[in-house]
Amino acid sequence: MSQPESHKCSPRVWCALCDFNEKVGGRRNHPKAPRRSPPVKPVPARLLLPCVNLGGELTAAERQTRNLDSRRWARCNHPDRPLGEAVCACTGCGRGCRGYSAALSIHHSARSIGDEVVSLYVACGLADESDKAVVLHARHAPWLAGVEHPGVTIRQGDGVGADCQIDFKGEARESRRGVSRAEWYSRKVAEQLGVPVFTPTRPMIVSKPPPVLSDPYTLLVPFANGADRDWPAERWRQLAVSLIGQGRRVEATAASWGDQPARIRAMFAGLTVGLHVARQAAHVVGLIANASAVVGNDSGMAHIAGLHRVPTVVVQAAWPAGHVHSLAPSVREVRPVGGEGLAGIGVERVLAVLPQHELDARLGDRVQRLVGAGC
Secondary structure (H helix, E strand, C coil): CCCCCECCCCCCCCCHHHHHHHHCCCCCCCECCCCCCCCCCCCCCCEEECCCCEEEECCHHHHHHCCCCCCCEEEECCCCCCCCCCEEECCECCCCCCCCEEEEEEECCCCCHHHHHHHHHHHHHHHHHHCCCEEEEECCHHHHCCEECCCEEEEECCCCCEECCCCHHHHHHHHCCCCCHHHHHHHHHHHHHCCCCCCCCCCCEECCCCCCCCCCCEEEECCCCCHHHCCCHHHHHHHHHHHHHCCCCEEEEECCCCCHHHHHHHHCCCCCEEEEECCCHHHHHHHHHCCCEEEEECCHHHHHHHHCCCCEEEECCCCCCCCCCCCCCCEEEECCCCCCCHHHCCHHHHHHHHHHHHHHHHHHHHHHHHHHCCC
8 A cells, every 4th residue: 555645844834734634543744644534423403402481290180181191291381372282291392392492513523622612602603693502512611611602502522413623624725715713613514504604703701710819910821732833932931031020920821731741840940930730620711711911822721811801912823813713802913924933933022912912902891891881
């Protein structure tokens, strides 16, 4: 069997196709095709939900009069029907009942927290425009705690419903034409569910969790899923030194997998940087949501910061500008100029963006609260 032909892409430079190959079990050696095809998961047409207008339970005599079986039945108190005319089984509503609801199910087949945040925006848009209940089966549901949107339910799980990332190569191609990730996911979900194309949107409510620390601080998130998306360690150390020199309190967080714990300790050794390593989702979300500002790589933590409207600066080179954070106005990208790559981005560029971005985000948030209060 001949080896697959390799395409031209530079080592240690992020490549959308190689990243896709690795996710589906192929080798990261730049082949044109993965070693095995990604699994095709069935998309159930609807997820049946109980009647949304259940009233009191029918008595045994009423069930006998209506020739119903021995299951527990309840009245449907839908305003368009005479009281008690329709009945619903407690195990699931019958299709003849006006109170019956069928939910559209979606999920994301990748393992990234950031992709799941974008899937949340898709779920909210789908619920708004389809007038159906939507269930987002999220592998990382604890990271989305505090999120509420009419018609959207977030459940812990995976592999149920339409897959947002059914065509990764198509996303990479369309991103160069200005199509955002959220828009691309929406197109793919609409195709699978057979619904009209819809516009993704932010959730109506994102409750801020309790603060982890009492004093104001700037949070650094120096790691992404792949080392090729990481800003060099010496740049993070220089940034921390500069922020501390400005009188800021600096905190940093890292996951437990790989060599992240050892790398972050070496990165900030000898500096007054608080480290939060291998912490649970509730702790990290509280740390992000209550920070004065977040500086990170293109990572799931940057998406969580954008979800909570925290002023965030992302050192980013992988995708076209605005592609992954199109629905996160509090996220501002610092990108390479020309062919300099991530390593060519200096600390001074981040320091130049951060203070003004913090001010703009705070003013924008204040205006939004006043408008929402009817002022």
